Amino acid sequence: xxxxxxxxxxxxxxxxxxxxxxxxxxxxxxxxxxxxxxxxxxxxxxxxxxxxxxxxxxxxxxxxxxxxxxxxxxxxxxxxxxxxxxxxxxxxxxxxxxxxxxxxxxxxxxxxxxxxxxxxxxxxxxxxxxxxxxxxxxxxxxxxxxxxxxxxxxxxxxxxxxxxxxxxxxxxxxxxxxxxxxxxxxxxxxxxxxxxxxxxxxxxxxxxxxxxxxxxxxxxxxxxxxxxxxxxxxxxxxxxxxxxxxxxxxxxxxxxxxxxxxxxxxxxxxxxxxxxxxxxxxxxxxxxxxxx
Numbered sequence: 001x002x003x004x005x006x007x008x009x010x011x012x013x014x015x016x017x018x019x020x021x022x023x024x025x026x027x028x029x030x031x032x033x034x035x036x037x038x039x040x041x042x043x044x045x046x047x048x049x050x051x052x053x054x055x056x057x058x059x060x061x062x063x064x065x066x067x068x069x070x071x072x073x074x075x076x077x078x079x080x081x082x083x084x085x086x087x088x089x090x091x092x093x094x095x096x097x098x099x100x101x102x103x104x105x106x107x108x109x110x111x112x113x114x115x116x117x118x119x120x121x122x123x124x125x126x127x128x129x130x131x132x133x134x135x136x137x138x139x140x141x142x143x144x145x146x147x148x149x150x151x152x153x154x155x156x157x158x159x160x161x162x163x164x165x166x167x168x169x170x171x172x173x174x175x176x177x178x179x180x181x182x183x184x185x186x187x188x189x190x191x192x193x194x195x196x197x198x199x200x201x202x203x204x205x206x207x208x209x210x211x212x213x214x215x216x217x218x219x220x221x222x223x224x225x226x227x228x229x230x231x232x233x234x235x236x237x238x239x240x241x242x243x244x245x246x247x248x249x250x251x252x253x254x255x256x257x258x259x260x261x262x263x264x265x266x267x268x269x270x271x272x273x274x275x276x277x278x279x280x281x282x283x284x285x286x287x288x289x290x291x292x
Contacts, residue, residue, distance in 0.1 A: 041228040045182030068205035082282040084128040089115035090160040093138025098163035102254040113275035117271035143241035156244035163253040170254040171225025174215035176207040178231035185230035189237030198238040221273035
């Protein structure tokens, strides 16, 4: 990253190294996929490796993650101005998603509420909004990405809420599609040879920028535990042919977090945070557009 004007500090004996200039800071750790980008928790596809007294990252992570986050102008040709946004309220119909028994709160209901709030906020800011569903209707996961394509959406945003067997698990995480030839976050065993490209990989660089902007906006606004910008091969991400993200905005299995999510005010904050991230992303795209 020195060639990009981001000098490195000396690697510590524990294998940590920081790369920083006046604009950006990246904190990496030997043998870890996790790093901090301007304080935000982000996951690479491969762990950083120590060699010659410095940390090195994989070529795929350089091209699909670090370069997009740090040098968006190099992806001007792939930039897609944001006019029409498809919002996907997760689950619906017979698929209730995760559930809080004490609060009788289902993921499908609160995801729809946040989606409708988000659509209203973005429409006020001049974006064209399309919703996968506006009521308690079920759509197959693959069908949702096709609907976005048919509507010629410039962005796809899927809204979900989490649950875990561990009642202490909490926080917010944002997913983008895993690049080809890399394992998704949490996957340490799948053979690389079988991880080929998907339709959604055509927008890998701008997926990363969108994910980072929205995830930062969520963490900054909500103050939740930062569970990271992660990679996954969810169907809606694999099949999307436009920059796409999937948000897990909180845990219904965490007693305190679920009570917060049950509040309409909190769901309004979640929608506002996502909208802020989308606007920041749209501004990033606009900044690299050729001047007429």
